Amino acid sequence: MQKYKKFTYLCKKIYRNDKIKHSSHIDMPQIALDKPSFHAHLTLAQKEALYQKAGSLISDNKRALFDRLAPLRTRHLAVALEDIYQSHNAAAVLRSCDCFGVQDVHVVEANNAFNPAGDVAVGSSKWVDYYSYPDTPSAYARLHSLGYRIVATTPHNDDTLINDLDISQPTVLVFGTELTGLSPKAIDLADAYVKIPMFGFTESFNISVCAALSLFALTSRLRASNDIHWHLSPEEILDLKLHWCSQAIRDGEAVLTQLASEC
Numbered sequence: 001m002q003k004y005k006k007f008t009y010l011c012k013k014i015y016r017n018d019k020i021k022h023s024s025h026i027d028m029p030q031i032a033l034d035k036p037s038f039h040a041h042l043t044l045a046q047k048e049a050l051y052q053k054a055g056s057l058i059s060d061n062k063r064a065l066f067d068r069l070a071p072l073r074t075r076h077l078a079v080a081l082e083d084i085y086q087s088h089n090a091a092a093v094l095r096s097c098d099c100f101g102v103q104d105v106h107v108v109e110a111n112n113a114f115n116p117a118g119d120v121a122v123g124s125s126k127w128v129d130y131y132s133y134p135d136t137p138s139a140y141a142r143l144h145s146l147g148y149r150i151v152a153t154t155p156h157n158d159d160t161l162i163n164d165l166d167i168s169q170p171t172v173l174v175f176g177t178e179l180t181g182l183s184p185k186a187i188d189l190a191d192a193y194v195k196i197p198m199f200g201f202t203e204s205f206n207i208s209v210c211a212a213l214s215l216f217a218l219t220s221r222l223r224a225s226n227d228i229h230w231h232l233s234p235e236e237i238l239d240l241k242l243h244w245c246s247q248a249i250r251d252g253e254a255v256l257t258q259l260a261s262e263c
Contacts, residue, residue: 038257039242046263047238053259054245066244069101070237076230077218078104078148078172079211082136082186085112086178092208093175098128100215103232103240106143106172108186110135126247136186148172149191153210154182156193162217165194168228173214175207 039047055063079097084090084107097105105128107114114132133139140150148170165171174190176182181204187193196205196213205213222230232240246252 038246038253038260039239042260042263044235044238046260047235047242049263050256050260051238051242051245053262054242054249054256057255058245058248062248066241070240070244071231072101073103073232073237073240074101074219074222074230075103075232075236076170076228077102077167077215077222078106078143078170079215080106080108080139080143080150080172080174081114082108082139082174082176082182083110083112084114084175084177084207087115089178089206089208090114093211094125094128096208096212096215100219102128102215102219104129104131106131106133106139108133108136108139112177127244129243136183137189140186140189143172146170150174150189151192151194152182152187152190153194153214154187155195156187159193159195162194162196162214163221165192165218167218167222171218173211173218175211178207 039050042050055066058066079093079102081090081093084093094105097103107130109132114130131142133142143150150172151165152174154176160166173194174182174186176186194214196210198205204210222228242256246256249255
C-alpha cells in the first residue's frame with residue numbers, strides 16, 4: 001500500500017473528475033504517515049539531543065507548551081471525516097480535535113476537497129495530524145490495520161448513546177457530510193454506531209457541533225479512566241514535539257534536517 005501522506009494544501013493536486021477545487025485556506029506541511037524524514041534514522045537519545053537544539057530556536061513559552069501538551073495528546077481516539085465540503089465546519093472540527101487533545105484526523109476526499117477555513121481553525125492546523133484517503137474503503141482498511149474500531153456517528157438499529165459507547169479499544173469516530181450524512185458504504189462497513197441524545201424538533205446537530213459534543217464526552221471519560229492506556233509512548237511524545245518544532249520554526253523541516261545531521 002502506498003504511504004499515506006499528511007494532507008497538504010501547498011500541493012496542486014489534480015482530481016480525477018476535475019470537480020474538486022482548492023481555495024487554499026490553510027497551508028499544511030506534507031509529512032509521511034510514519035516518522036518525519038528529518039529524524040527517521042535517529043535513536044531515542046539522538047532525538048532528545050535534537051529536541052534540545054530545536055527547542056533553543058523557539059520561545060521558552062512555546063517550548064513549555066510543547067512539554068505540557070504533548071503528554072496529554074492521544075491517538076486512542078481519532079476522527080475520520082467523509083467528504084466534508086463546508087470550510088467553516090471542517091475548520092471547527094480540527095479546532096475541537098486540538099482543544100480536546102485528539103491528535104489524528106483521517107480525511108476521505110472521494111467527492112469533496114477537505115479545505116478548512118483558516119480564520120475558524122485559528123492555528124489548530126499546525127498541531128493536529130491529517131491523513132488523506134481517496135475513498136472510504138481505503139480509509140477503513142488503513143484504520144483497521146492500525147487497530148481501530150470504526151464507529152459511525154449516525155442513528156442506526158444497533159446504535160449506542162455516546163455516553164455508553166465502549167472505548168476500551170482504540171476508537172475512531174466517523175462523521176459525514178453536512179446535508180446527507182455518512183455514505184451507505186461508510187455505514188455498512190462500520191463496526192459500531194453511536195448517536196447523541198436529542199430532545200428537540202430538529203433532527204440532527206451541525207457536524208461541527210456533533211464532533212465537539214462527542215469528543216468532549218469521550219475524552220472526558222478517557223482521561224478519567226484508570227484502565228485505558230490512552231497516552232502516547234515516550235518516543236511518540238518526542239516525535240510529536242519535534243514535529244511541532246518544525247511547525248514553529250521558519251523553514252522548520254529544513255532547519256531540523258540540518259540539526260539532525262549534527263546529532
